[in-house]
Amino acid sequence: MSSLAEWLPGRARWLMLPSTLGNTLVALVAALYASSTLHFPPDTLDVFWTLVVTVASAGVAIAEVIAARRLRILRGLAVGRLPITPANRLRAIDEARHLPDLVARLGVACWVGAVSVVALLFGLLSTAPLALVGRIEAIGLLFGPMAAVVVGLLVGHRAQSAVEVLARGLSPEQIVSSLKAPSVSVSRRLIGFTVIMVALPSMVAMDVTRSLGVDVAELWFSQPPASRAQWLASAQSAMILKVVLLVGLTTLLAVLAAAVGATSIARPLQRVATDASALARGQLSDATLIAGDGEVWLISNVFSRLKERLVALVRQLSASNLRIASAAATLQVASQGSEGGAAEQAAALNQTSATTEELAQSARQIASSASAVQELARKTLEAAESGLGNAESFRAAIVRMHQDNRSVSAAVERLNGRVQQIGRIVEVINTVAERSDLLALSAELEGTRAGEVGRGFSLVAAEMRRLAENVLESTAEVEELIGEIRAATRQTADATERARALTEGSTALADEVAKSLTSVAHSARQTSDAVRTISLATQQQQTGTDQLAEAMADILGITQQSLATTRQLTAANERLQALSLVLAEVVNRFQRE
C-alpha cells in the first residue's frame, strides 16, 4: 500500500500527458501541412498562426479540465483526500479504464470544434477566400480523428499500467465482478487502425499531389517560356522533398498510432503468455489482474481467475498433504508399537507355552514321585513308632538314674556332716594333746631340775610327751584324711550336681525326643495322606495342564496371525506415507513465490 501511496501523487497529470503532447504534435504537423499546401494571401499568415495557437491552447485546456473531472477519485487518492480502500481503488480502476475512450472522444470533439472556430474566425478576420477557409476545415477534419486515435492509444497504454498498479493486491475475481466489461472490442479498434493507417497517408499524399499540381501549373505559366525547362528542373527536387516530408511525417504518425495500438493489445497477451508459461513450469505466483481492452480484458480476467483458483487449490492440497503425512507418521508409530507389542506377546506366549509343557512334564514327575514319597512316609511312621517306645524306656532309665543320684547326693551330704564332726573332735584331741605335750615338757623340765629324785618323773613325763606327740601325729594324719575326704566329698557333690543337671536335661531331652517322635509319626501319617491327595490331584492336574498346553498353542497361533496383520498394516502405512511424499512433491512443483 505504501508503494501505491508513493506511486499515486501526480498520476492524473501523468495519465493525461500523452494526450497533451500527442494533440500538440499532431496540431503542429497539421499546421505545417496547412502552411505548406495552402496559399495564404499576404498578411494573413500571422493571423492564422495566432488563431491556431490560441484556439489549440484553449482546446487543450478545456480537454484537460474535462478529463480531470473524470479522474476525481484518482486525484482524491493522490492528494490523500480519499482513503486508500479497496472500494476506492476499484472506482479509480474504473476511471482509469474509461479514460482512453474519453480522451479519444474528447479529442475528436475538440479537434472538430477548434478547427471550425479557427476557420470561421480566419474567414471573418482576414480577406482570405472562402475556398481557403474550406481547405483549412478539411485539413482539421483530416488530422483530428488521427490525433484522437493516437492520443487515445497512448493514454490507454498508460492507463493499463495504472490499472495494474491499482489492482495489485486485489483479487481479480473481486475486480472483475465489480467492473463492467469494456465496450470497445478489438475488431473495432483494428478497423480504426486500418482506416488511419491506410486512409490518412493516402489522402494526405493525394492532397499534396493535387496541391503541387496546381502550384506547378500556376508557376509554369508565370515563368518566361525560355526558362521554363530550367525552372522545372530546379523546382522538381524541392517539390519532391516537400511531398516526401509531408507524407513521411503523416505515415510516421500513423505507424506510431498503429504501434501503440498493437502494443496495447499485445502487451496484456504477452503477460498472460508469460504467466501461463511460468505456471506451466510450476512457478505459482499470486494471481494479479492483467489490464487490457475488450476481449483481451476478458481473456486476462479469465486467466487471472483461473490462476487464483489454482493457487487456492494448491494451498489446500498442500495443507491436506501435510495432514496426511502427519497422520501417516502417527499411524506408523502406532503400528510399529503394536507390532513390537505383538512380537513381545508372541515371544511371551512362546515362553509360556514352553513353561506349560514343562509344567505338564513336572506334573507327570510329581505323580511318579508321589508314590515313592508315600512308601517313604509309611516307613518313617513305623520307625517313629518304634523310636517312641525306645524313648519311653530311655526316659524311665533317666528318671531312675536321677533318683539314684539324689540318694547319692544325700549320702554325700551326710558324710560331709560327719566329717566336719570328726574334724571338730580331732581339733579337741589336738588341743588336749598339745596341752599334754606342754605339760609333759614342763614336767620333764621340772623333773630335770629336781635332779636324781626327779629322774623317774622326768622319764614318765617324757613318755607322756611322746604319747601326746603320737596323738598329735595321728591327729595330723586324721586331719589330712579329713582334708582328702572333704576334697572327695566336694568332688562327689560336684559330680552329683552335674549328674543331676545332666539327668534333668536328659529327662527334658527324652521328653522332647518323645514329643518329636510323636510329631514325626503324626507328620508321617499326614504326609502319607497328603501324598495320596497329591497323587490324585496330580492326575487331575495333568489333564488340565495338557488342555492348557493346547490352548496355549492356539493362542500363540492367533497372536502370530495378529502380528502378521500388524505387519501388513505397517507396510500399508509405509505405502501411504510414500504416496503422501509423492503428493507433496507434486504440490511442491508449484513453487509459490
Place this chain on the structure above:
Amino acid sequence: MKPIDGIALCRVGEARLAFPCDEIDAIAAVGPDALGAALAFGDVGSPEGKALAHGHRLLQVDSVDVLATTALAVLPVPAVIARAAGGALAGFVLLAGDLWPIVSVGGLLDFLESRRSGP
C-alpha cells in the same frame, strides 16, 4: 613398783603407748614441728592425729584416751629391754589382758630427737 595415777592411752598404728598424765602439759593439734611417736617403731606414721605438748615440744600420736584410774599397778621393765628407747620405758600396765608400755614423754622425745639427728 610404785603405782601410778592417771595415764594417757595412745595408739600409734598397731602399737600402744601409755604416758603419765602429769608429764603432759596439753593435748594439741598436730603442728609442723611435732615429732611422730611412730618413729620409735621404725614407722613413718600417719599425717593426722593429736599432739601431746611437753614443754615447748610436741609428740604426735594417732589417738589419745585418758585413763583417770588412780593407783594403777605397774609391772617392772624386764632387764633385757631396760635400755630400750634410751631408758624412757618406765614400766607396763595390764589393762583387760592388753599390756601397755608406760613411757616418759620427755624421755621419748629425747630419744626421737637423738634418733633423728643421729645415725
Place this chain on the structure above:
Amino acid sequence: MSEGPRGHLVFACGGSLYAVPAERASEVVNLPSLTRVPGAAPHLLGVFAHRGEVLPVIDLTRLIGKPADEAFRRVVVVRVGRGVMAFTATKVIGVSAIEGAPPRLGESGALAFMHGPARVPSGDCATIDPEGLLEFLARGR
C-alpha cells in the same frame, strides 16, 4: 659350770637347733599375741604378760643375723638371776644330756654367748649361755 653331762632343753628355730640348760628353762608356752616395745632392737619382737610378769620375746634367728623365719609357734621361757626372757621356737625337741663344753661360736655379739656344736640325738645344736646373753642384751640398747 659343773662336770659331767648336763640336761638341756633342745628346740628348733629357723632351721637350727638350740639348747638351754634345763634348770634355766622354766617352761614352754604357746606364743601369745605380743605388745611392741618402743625403741626396741629388731630381734626383740615384743613382750607378753605371763603369770603377772612381763616377758620379752627374743627371735634367735634375727639375733644371730639370719633372715627372719616367722614359723615359730612356741616360746621357751628362760629364767636367770637377773631376769627372765623368752626364745622363739619352731619345735621343742625335748630334754637331752650334753657332755662337756663346746667352744664358743663367736668372739663378739650374741654368738659369744653360744657354744657348739654339741651332739644331741636330733643332730648338732648350739648351747646358749643364758646369763651371759641376758647380760649382753641388757647392756645393749
